[in-house]
Amino acid sequence: MDTIRFFRRLGAEAFSLIRSLDDPLKIVGTNPLGQKTMRIDAALEDLALKRLCDAKIGARLVTEERGEAKLSGKSGVVLLDPLDGSNNYRRKVPSYGLAIAYADGNRYEDIKHSYIKDLATGDEYWATRGKGAYLNGKRIHTSKETELSRCIIEYDPNYNQRIYKRILPLLTSVKDVRRFGANAVALCYIATSAHHIFVDLDNGLSVIHASGLAIAEEAGAVVTCASGKRMNVRLEADETLSFVCSANQILHKKALALIK
Numbered sequence: 001m002d003t004i005r006f007f008r009r010l011g012a013e014a015f016s017l018i019r020s021l022d023d024p025l026k027i028v029g030t031n032p033l034g035q036k037t038m039r040i041d042a043a044l045e046d047l048a049l050k051r052l053c054d055a056k057i058g059a060r061l062v063t064e065e066r067g068e069a070k071l072s073g074k075s076g077v078v079l080l081d082p083l084d085g086s087n088n089y090r091r092k093v094p095s096y097g098l099a100i101a102y103a104d105g106n107r108y109e110d111i112k113h114s115y116i117k118d119l120a121t122g123d124e125y126w127a128t129r130g131k132g133a134y135l136n137g138k139r140i141h142t143s144k145e146t147e148l149s150r151c152i153i154e155y156d157p158n159y160n161q162r163i164y165k166r167i168l169p170l171l172t173s174v175k176d177v178r179r180f181g182a183n184a185v186a187l188c189y190i191a192t193s194a195h196h197i198f199v200d201l202d203n204g205l206s207v208i209h210a211s212g213l214a215i216a217e218e219a220g221a222v223v224t225c226a227s228g229k230r231m232n233v234r235l236e237a238d239e240t241l242s243f244v245c246s247a248n249q250i251l252h253k254k255a256l257a258l259i260k
């Protein structure tokens with residue numbers, strides 16, 4: 001089965017479900033991260049789990065609400081954030097989406113297909129490793145901008161003042177700063193060249209958001225740890241991300257040099 005085509009069908013169903021579900025904000029449980037699970041979170045995850053099992057895609061699911069679950073496929077790992085930006089959705093802030101990826105191994109470098117559906121706008125982002133990244137079917141690329149003073153950066157300090165102090169020299173060197181609160185979706189703005197750098201060094205972001213990084217990379221972005229080493233995390237429920245994602249190599253070197 002064409003995995004991206006499958007993801008797009010799932011995205012269309014999710015887009016319809018989020019507009020039709022009764023009482024979507026009702027709290028129905030708590031996820032493994034200790035966060036409250038809304039009815040819409042659970043409904044979107046249930047939808048994805050059923051469709052993945054029906055299509056026999058993946059043997060293991062790493063997801064926000066369940067942690068991990070078995071799938072009916074023979075091999076492969078699926079990463080799923082059924083509602084990236086849940087707090088935005090709850091507050092009626094139009095920045096949230098479904099993020100999903102398929103890997104044929106157990107590490108970040110094994111991610112083969114990535115897909116994000118912006119559930120507020122309907123936009124679709126996807127990428128297949130080695131074949132480019134796309135927005136609504138049109139090829140996208142990262143920015144060629146190399147001057148920090150003309151760049152827009154997004155960061156997620158996760159309320160950690162130590163992290164904020166580390167990246168403050170970088171934040172004060174750029175044109176403007178953003179914080180959208182739906183990280184997988186926001187990483188796609190690097191892919192489209194709307195933004196230039198995304199920094200998250202707190203190790204508080206679940207690996208399920210790696211679909212956004214994979215799309216940005218396929219569009220031309222450079223992704224490493226703050227040390228400059230290649231990021232290659234395990235695709236496990238307890239794994240978290242710490243990264244710098246830049247539109248190009250020149251910007252990336254300048255960003256790393258400013259992070260203390």
